[in-house]
Amino acid sequence: QSALTQPRSVSGSPGQSVTIPCTGTSRDVGTYKFVSWYQQHPGKAPKLIIYDVNTRPSGVSDRFSGSKSGNTASxxxxxxxxxxxxxYYCCSYAGTQTPYVFGTGTTVTV
Amino acid sequence: EAQLVQPSVEVKKPGESLRISCRESGYGLSPFWFGWVRQVPGRGLEWMALMSADSSDSRYSPSFPGRVTMSVDVSTRTAYLQWSSLETSDTAVYFCARRPSVTGSPFGAWGQGTLVSVSS
Structure with missing residues (x-):
């Protein structure tokens, strides 16, 4: 099971919007609604910010949103x-034996 | 306070064995699973293993064939990740994480990570 593909980096100015794509296959992103996103600051543990494609956990800013089309989540x-x-890392369910496949990770620069 | 507690650092030599721990507390009594995620310095996250908190079921990533063994002490709500013979390539931060028992659930809580340094 290969890692999901993300761009290495994206950047934007304060106030702008950025979108991070996460490309998988029909064996993971394309089949299941279980796509999640994690934010990780340097030296810290990852933090869940989106799950089930587009659901935010309690306390996560509504400036974060998720979507999916075909084999690509965003x-x-x-x-x-x-x-x-x-x-930022995406993650997809890929079946009972491979419940987690992470993306390659994207560094966001503001 | 709900938390997953891990030791900060472990320093070992190649060929040595190691067991790192993750103690869960404060999250309540609902069924859940423990997971382990590796992060090599400067690299991304890699899922390694998953085990139910009652230790009845487990999953291992095919990316780590036979390299690690996961276990859970049900009485202390502590997960373990074990190596029988470390290699320098095992140097990484190992995060434990917690997820509900529902299929497809994400890792909603994470420990602070254990840096495992393997060097001669």
Whole structure:
């Protein structure tokens, strides 16, 4: 099971929006609704910000939103803020024997 | 306070064995699973293993064939990840994480990570 593909980096100015694509296959992203996104600041543990493609956990800013089309999921960060500078990882369910496949990770620069 | 507690650092030599721990507390009594995720310095996240908190079921990533063994002490709500013979390539931060028992659930809580450094 190969890692999901993400761009290495994206950047935007404060207040702008950025979208991070996450490309998988019909064996993972394309088949299941269980796509999640994690934010990781340097030296810190990952934090769940989106699950089930487009659901935000309690306490996560509504500036984060998720979507999916075919084999590609996307994370959009609206109204970029300095605190959004971090690494972002997508993750998809890929079946009972491979419940988690992470993306390659994207560094967001504000 | 709900938390997953891990040791910060473990320093070992190649060929040595190691067991790292992750103790869960404060999340309540609903069924859940523990998971382990590796992050090599400067690299991305890799899922390694998953085990139910009652230790009745487990999954291992095919990317780590036979390299690690996961276990759970049900009485202390502690998960373990074990190596019998470390290699320098095992140097990484190992995060434990927690997810509900529902299929497809994400990792909603994470420990702070254990840096395992393997060097001669």
């Amino acid at each position: 994370l959009t960060i609206s109204g970029l803020q300095a605190e959004d500078e971090a690494d």
